[in-house]
Amino acid sequence: MSRQVRHAAQALWLPVVFFGWWWWTSAGSTSIYFPPLAKIVAVTWADLAGGPLPGFIAFSLGNLAAGLALAIVVGISLGMVLGWYPLALRLLDPVLQFFRAMPKVALVPLFIGALGIGALPKIYSIALGCVWPILLNTIDGVRGVEPGQLEMARAYRIPLGLRLRRVILPAAAPQIVAGVRVALAIGVVVMVVSEIYGAQQGVGYYVLNASRAFDVAQTWGGTLLIGLIGYVLSTSFVIAERWFLRWHYLRARVLGLNA
Amino acid sequence: MHVLRSRAGIRIGQLAVALSILALWELCARRGWVDASLLPPPSQIAQHVAALPMETEFWKAVGSTLAAALTGLVIAVLVGVPMGIAIGASTAVYRSTRLLVDMGRSFPVVALMPVLVLLMGTTPKMLVVVATLATVWPILLQSSYGARSVEPLVSDTARAFQIPARYRFTHVMLPAAAPYIATGIRIAATFALLVTIGVELLSATPGLGREIAQAQEGANFPLVMAYVFYSGLLGLVLSALLVRAERRLLAWHPSSRVAE
Numbered sequence: 209m210s211r212q213v214r215h216a217a218q219a220l221w222l223p224v225v226f227f228g229w230w231w232w233t234s235a236g237s238t239s240i241y242f243p244p245l246a247k248i249v250a251v252t253w254a255d256l257a258g259g260p261l262p263g264f265i266a267f268s269l270g271n272l273a274a275g276l277a278l279a280i281v282v283g284i285s286l287g288m289v290l291g292w293y294p295l296a297l298r299l300l301d302p303v304l305q306f307f308r309a310m311p312k313v314a315l316v317p318l319f320i321g322a323l324g325i326g327a328l329p330k331i332y333s334i335a336l337g338c339v340w341p342i343l344l345n346t347i348d349g350v351r352g353v354e355p356g357q358l359e360m361a362r363a364y365r366i367p368l369g370l371r372l373r374r375v376i377l378p379a380a381a382p383q384i385v386a387g388v389r390v391a392l393a394i395g396v397v398v399m400v401v402s403e404i405y406g407a408q409q410g411v412g413y414y415v416l417n418a419s420r421a422f423d424v425a426q427t428w429g430g431t432l433l434i435g436l437i438g439y440v441l442s443t444s445f446v447i448a449e450r451w452f453l454r455w456h457y458l459r460a461r462v463l464g465l466n467a
Numbered sequence: 468m469h470v471l472r473s474r475a476g477i478r479i480g481q482l483a484v485a486l487s488i489l490a491l492w493e494l495c496a497r498r499g500w501v502d503a504s505l506l507p508p509p510s511q512i513a514q515h516v517a518a519l520p521m522e523t524e525f526w527k528a529v530g531s532t533l534a535a536a537l538t539g540l541v542i543a544v545l546v547g548v549p550m551g552i553a554i555g556a557s558t559a560v561y562r563s564t565r566l567l568v569d570m571g572r573s574f575p576v577v578a579l580m581p582v583l584v585l586l587m588g589t590t591p592k593m594l595v596v597v598a599t600l601a602t603v604w605p606i607l608l609q610s611s612y613g614a615r616s617v618e619p620l621v622s623d624t625a626r627a628f629q630i631p632a633r634y635r636f637t638h639v640m641l642p643a644a645a646p647y648i649a650t651g652i653r654i655a656a657t658f659a660l661l662v663t664i665g666v667e668l669l670s671a672t673p674g675l676g677r678e679i680a681q682a683q684e685g686a687n688f689p690l691v692m693a694y695v696f697y698s699g700l701l702g703l704v705l706s707a708l709l710v711r712a713e714r715r716l717l718a719w720h721p722s723s724r725v726a727e
Contacts, residue, residue, distance in 0.1 A: 218562045226567060241586050298477055299484045310699040313577075313665040314676070317683040318691055322505035397575045397665075404580065404669045412578065419581035427581050434578040435570065442573040 243425040252429030261414065265437070268410040271327050272399045275334025279391055283339045284384060287346025288372065291380070297347060308344065312337035312394070313401045320406045330402040330410075337398040338391035345387025349380025382456050385449050392445055396438050411437065507689040515693035525678075529701065532667065532674035535591055536659040539598020543655060547603045548648055551610025552640050556622075561611065568611075572604040580666050589672040594663050601662040602655035609651025613644025646720055649713040656709055657702045664698055675701075 323329035403412025418426035496508035667676025682690040
């Protein structure tokens with residue numbers, strides 16, 4: 209057995225056993241609350257193939273993408289300014305700490321109350337939840353740039369715009385990307401909350417609606433689907449992160465070997 | 468600018484910045500430049516912030532939210548720490564469980580709310596289950612990282628001396644993993660509060676979240692903000708207390724000595 213096959217087997221056997229066990233033990237279930245997994249999958253599949261789910265997923269993911277994009281733009285630009293001017297950062301610090309500590313999900317009702325149950329208040333809620341880790345990580349990243357690199361860039365009189373793009377942003381990138389990773393997880397939570405609180409579409413609405421209709425299999429199915437979406441998003445982000453920052457990992461490995 | 472070099476100068480500057488932001492906000496809200504249902508004037512919020520601690524309703528809500536969040540956290544610690552250490556102690560177990568742990572960790576627990584309400588109703592017990600499910604993952608993960616951080620020399624020595632597994636857990640693994648576990652608990656504590664409040668908000672289970680939802684339905688927006696303020700304050704106080712406890716309990720650990 210080659211090494212890769214062995215690793216794959218090692219990683220996969222437990223999930224296979226777990227879901228197999230669930231499928232097997234729930235097969236003849238007559239409990240109202242724990243329907244057979246086969247039924248859950250069948251119901252969800254039907255809604256995916258010819259039902260409302262594809263549109264709902266598109267709505268949810270669209271809001272998440274828009275909110276996260278907004279948070280990235282605001283968080284990185286504000287973070288670079290505040291990381292660059294330590295005085296501004298120190299003066300704003302208590303205000304930032306305070307807003308960071310606000311529970312973002314608690315603000316969802318205000319947004320939806322003021323702006324209605326469409327997509328926009330959801331996008332704003334998601335952006336507000338996502339912006340803090342990105343902002344704080346960008347600040348840390350910019351402040352952590354090696355002084356030597358900055359002095360070198362200044363000595364060669366590299367213009368500020370170029371310095372920001374080519375020196376500071378790449379040096380801060382690993383930290384910023386880590387902030388975006390945290391933000392993505394928060395974004396998924398806020399997305400679901402905003403759709404359960406008030407919506408007429410989206411995966412959160414799908415689950416809530418199913419539970420109101422007392423369709424237990426559909427409720428479970430929607431819940432598992434949201435879990436799957438969360439898992440796929442976070443896994444693909446990690447893969448994208450490795451690719452995007454491959455130069456950073458390479459450098460860390462080389463430096464680690466030299467040390 | 469040299470006024471701002473001294474420590475007192477910085478404090479005054481911070482206060483001035485915070486006050487001018489509040490003043491600007493007040494002005495925008497009063498003039499109707501922003502929607503008052505989205506950003507009610509800070510003066511009205513302050514009135515509610517001052518009035519809330521006089522009401523027993525408020526303390527009841529704080530109590531039930533805190534009780535659910537902390538009970539969930541304690542259960543998560545009791546389950547997550549031993550499991551995390553067991554997972555981290557063996558590479559084979561770590562690799563085998565990784566996929567399931569990744570799935571569990573990336574699961575947005577609020578999505579379980581409708582299912583749990585069907586199963587258990589809008590009860591404090593349901594909140595505890597939510598808080599446990601939300602917090603067990605960071606604790607489990609941090610514990611497994613902690614167990615993996617045990618130096619091979621130390622664990623090999625313990626094994627060579629045939630120290631029983633029970634003692635290996637309490638005297639080798641647990642102390643080495645302690646700082647990681649502490650970080651996990653700190654992350655989990657604010658998370659427990661957040662998720663509890665979120666689920667109360669959505670399911671109308673008694674607690675701070677339900678108060679927020681009710682204030683919103685009554686179109687009392689300054690009251691919503693006052694509750695949001697106290698929710699944030701609760702999180703800040705909780706994490707400050709945990710940081711202090713962590714410093715005291717882990718004073719012996721090399722990692723905190725280096726930091727001092």
